[in-house]
Amino acid sequence: MTPNPLYIDATPRSPRVELDPAVGHLSLSGESYPEDASAFYGPILQNVAQYLATTTDAPLTVDVRFIYFNSSSAKAIMNLFQMLEVNAEKGRKVTVNWFYDPEDDLMAEMGEDFAEDFLHASFYLKPDSEVA
């Protein structure tokens, strides 16, 4: 059984989110400082968890392109990444691509930071001038 796809449009304060279970692709892009980070990211994390639970060893690629995120969003991203790492440790092939504006030192630093959490999943830092 394939879980339902998820699509959330971007707003000035929250990113565009897309989960395509058919091809095993998750993407988050834009700004992230939603009024209520738990309310925004809660359903997304649930959806991903459900996807991971129902597809045991299908590979998953995650593309992340953030222009800005606040502290609450950072916590949500960490939770997501932890979920992915645990799943990769169990044997799933998980690839995370961290796209960022090459001129944005903060996003580069955060990417390098997050990279340390991944021992089993593949994490790639991808400077990309189209993120702006």
Add this chain to the structure above:
Amino acid sequence: MTHSSDKDSEFTLFEDEDRVLQYAETILGGLDETTRLIRSLTLAYKRAVREQKRMVRLSDRNQEELMAVKARLEGEVRARAELVEQFRILATTDALTETYLRGHFLELCNHELKARSRSQDPLTMALLDVDKFKEVNDTYGHAAGDQALKTLCNVLKDNLRQSDIIARWGGEEFAIMMPRTANDDAAALAERLRQNIADKTISDGRCSFAITASFGLCTLEGPNPVDSSRKDPIDTLFHHADRALYQAKTNGRNAVVSSVYSAGGTAGKQAAMAQARR
């Protein structure tokens, strides 16, 4: 002694030792579990510490970014305020002579007129026109003409009081509003201006020359004029100042002619100061 046989079979000389061993094993078994618990707690704690460090770093960086944005915005606000000030000056001031433009001057005049409506302080309006200015331009060039107007305005600024207001009325014509100034005082002041202008040597590096100017004054005495045929009450005053200026020109230029306007009608006190001081 019914239970004696049971008790006998369980009897051992090392009962105490066995109990200690059993207790130790129980404790050891628990230790393993505690160790496992401590290990997983340590892992979780390490991750929490890592996350906290990251959050602290992120907060600091975000703050830095906000401060940079704040500094940039403050710069923009400052630049915009400067621009507004520049526009305000451009809209009210003549760039060449740095005197007020006609529109702004009229606003100030009407304001003054309202201010005097109760006190009925005398208010004098002077119009001055550079004599034969076309000849200056034709003889020495427009740059010299501009220099002449600048010099003339500097003479006015140096000799007038802070309450007096100067405006460029037209090409080579200027207006001076003198609040709370009686006709005699205004005429004397205008006469001093006329003299200083005539005495001043104008030089633009290549040539030097002198100019003269004619003055027409009108002092408003008593109540403000009520003339429904004019759009602006102040126009009445300008009309009479202009007539005085015309008189000064007719009298041979480089002269001051003053008049008084009082509510009863035009009291044509047109002093013959002109000819004497040419």
